[in-house]
Amino acid sequence: MIKLNNIRKTYINGSDTLVVFENLCLTVEDGEMVAITGRSGCGKTTLLNIMGLIDSPESGAYFLNGNNVTALSEKEKANKRNKEIGFVVQDYALIDYYRVIDNVALPLVYSDVGRKEREERALKALELLGIEDKQKCFPPMLSGGQKQRVSIARAIINNPRILLADEPTGALDKKTGMAVIHYLRKINEIYKTTVVIVTHNQELANMCNRSIIFEETLKLRDKK
Amino acid sequence: MIMKKILKQQLVFAVDDTKRNVLSLLFEFVELFIIGILLCNSITIICSSARALEMAANIPADKMLRMVDNSSGEEFERFINDNRNMEKIEIIDHLLDSSLVERIVVDNGMSCTLDDGNDPIDILRINSNAINLYNIEFEDAPIDIAIFDFECNRRRIPVWLGASFKKYYRIGDVIDDDSNCFVVKGFIKRNAYYIDPFQSKSAVYLDKCFIAPEKWEGDELIECSSRIFNTYLICENKNDISKNLGKKIEQILGFAKLSDVSFQIEKCRINITEEILTLGMLYSVVVMFVIIGLLSRLYLFVNTHKKEFAIHVLVGASNKDIIIRIAEKYFTMIVVSALFVKFFISDNVSWCIYVTIEIVVFTLIILKSTKLFLGSNSSAIIKEA
Numbered sequence: 001m002i003k004l005n006n007i008r009k010t011y012i013n014g015s016d017t018l019v020v021f022e023n024l025c026l027t028v029e030d031g032e033m034v035a036i037t038g039r040s041g042c043g044k045t046t047l048l049n050i051m052g053l054i055d056s057p058e059s060g061a062y063f064l065n066g067n068n069v070t071a072l073s074e075k076e077k078a079n080k081r082n083k084e085i086g087f088v089v090q091d092y093a094l095i096d097y098y099r100v101i102d103n104v105a106l107p108l109v110y111s112d113v114g115r116k117e118r119e120e121r122a123l124k125a126l127e128l129l130g131i132e133d134k135q136k137c138f139p140p141m142l143s144g145g146q147k148q149r150v151s152i153a154r155a156i157i158n159n160p161r162i163l164l165a166d167e168p169t170g171a172l173d174k175k176t177g178m179a180v181i182h183y184l185r186k187i188n189e190i191y192k193t194t195v196v197i198v199t200h201n202q203e204l205a206n207m208c209n210r211s212i213i214f215e216e217t218l219k220l221r222d223k224k
Numbered sequence: 225m226i227m228k229k230i231l232k233q234q235l236v237f238a239v240d241d242t243k244r245n246v247l248s249l250l251f252e253f254v255e256l257f258i259i260g261i262l263l264c265n266s267i268t269i270i271c272s273s274a275r276a277l278e279m280a281a282n283i284p285a286d287k288m289l290r291m292v293d294n295s296s297g298e299e300f301e302r303f304i305n306d307n308r309n310m311e312k313i314e315i316i317d318h319l320l321d322s323s324l325v326e327r328i329v330v331d332n333g334m335s336c337t338l339d340d341g342n343d344p345i346d347i348l349r350i351n352s353n354a355i356n357l358y359n360i361e362f363e364d365a366p367i368d369i370a371i372f373d374f375e376c377n378r379r380r381i382p383v384w385l386g387a388s389f390k391k392y393y394r395i396g397d398v399i400d401d402d403s404n405c406f407v408v409k410g411f412i413k414r415n416a417y418y419i420d421p422f423q424s425k426s427a428v429y430l431d432k433c434f435i436a437p438e439k440w441e442g443d444e445l446i447e448c449s450s451r452i453f454n455t456y457l458i459c460e461n462k463n464d465i466s467k468n469l470g471k472k473i474e475q476i477l478g479f480a481k482l483s484d485v486s487f488q489i490e491k492c493r494i495n496i497t498e499e500i501l502t503l504g505m506l507y508s509v510v511v512m513f514v515i516i517g518l519l520s521r522l523y524l525f526v527n528t529h530k531k532e533f534a535i536h537v538l539v540g541a542s543n544k545d546i547i548i549r550i551a552e553k554y555f556t557m558i559v560v561s562a563l564f565v566k567f568f569i570s571d572n573v574s575w576c577i578y579v580t581i582e583i584v585v586f587t588l589i590i591l592k593s594t595k596l597f598l599g600s601n602s603s604a605i606i607k608e609a
Contacts, residue, residue, distance in 0.1 A: 054537070054538065074542050074543055074544070075542045075544065077542075078537070078540050078541060078542035078545075079540065081537075081538070081539070081540050082539060082540025083540075087538050087539070089538075093531075093534070093535050093538060094535070095531070095532050095535055106535070106536070106539050107539040107540050109236070109237075110536075110539065110540035110541055110545075111540070154539065
């Protein structure tokens, strides 16, 4: 479960301070599939980064699966990212010179899993996404949809309880985008993984159980 | 334990990285190696020049006289072709030995050709005073340098070889020339030299020379003359000696005279100082290239790998892990290149300076990486990538 209490986040640009959120409160229950939408630059990705422990709020408290993670050290946050959170991003974030299977198995290196088990688990994840035949390929040899599936496979390889997706269909055509959403839904349904998707795409948002809209007033409007 | 685990984890990536970028790493390594060799050589030369300058400063120029040949070339040729002149040379030799002066002989008039047909090798015939004055040091010292003052048998001339010959000869080896036979008695320490104000290069290095005692059995007139005209005298009362002894010598040999060499030695000091300044500038440029080269490598490495580092951070690496990986890569590079440079550079001082510079640059690299990765949070790294 994700619980954000009175989160404040600002960006400092020279002498200007831009308040991204003030007293932001949000709860995402286990197993939910939530879409976050809003205009560009309203702070959707910043919110996702805070949820994913790659950014920190100035004030407020963040509870991840019941634990307050606001003041964790960098190392502890890295450990949480590795074990409890999976990321899917718009540009896939794949390392071009690693084979597909090595890209997928990367989180397991930081979980101290041996090479053989890493490869076995990576292959299983690729099978789930239907691209096991691409395991020996390098990312530049894949289409956009395939790359995003590799990215999803990597995100779920450590069985995280939360999957955060930042514009997962942003770089894909409609058909491929729908296929990616299909896989995210499948993961949500099979593994009961909490999925939080940041998107501009209203059609995609409508496919989620819940939609959160960022409004001009730095407030969230919840549409269940 | 945790550190060991991180080191091992990151080493896997560093090794993978090496495998993928063999050519680029080879290029980096060659660059480091060339810089190392250049730097070590510059340091060695500067240190030697600085020692030469110190030596030139310690030479008592105000007390030195030199035997000078004022003849025309033809006159000298006629002189050495007439064996009756041997007697005159012997008298002068005797006068120089018996007067109350310190006689320094460094006769570079001899050479020998080895069987391999390479260029002739200079043989310096010197006496013990020259060894003391120029502080020529030998490997496996101490040796009894009085041996340089005795006449030696031409079939068993004791020689000490320059450091360059160390890989070809051993003590006790016999080197046969057409008319002489040399027995290797030892080796001169690397970068030994003497100062000769009458040569184009003031500090004459002995690495590629043999040195032998000044007098050989059956020396001919030309050899004795060469020895006479390569003699310096060190005396307290330079003017008196120049007047009295010089007059006697001139009476025996019209074209020979004792000359004051303080001006030439002063010029020698100026030459060496200029040499040090020039080399110092070269050295500074080389050091600058070392630092720019290594730092630009870091910049390139961090930039080309920024996306990869960001992805590692995304999936569970901490910033510290990334710094450890960079440290492992550069530490390996530095150790390997330093070992290779050591293989080619025998001078320990310059090698140590090179390693020190490498360590300083390595520290800068780690500090910069620390600032880059620890100073910013994960999102900043990911955004930058």
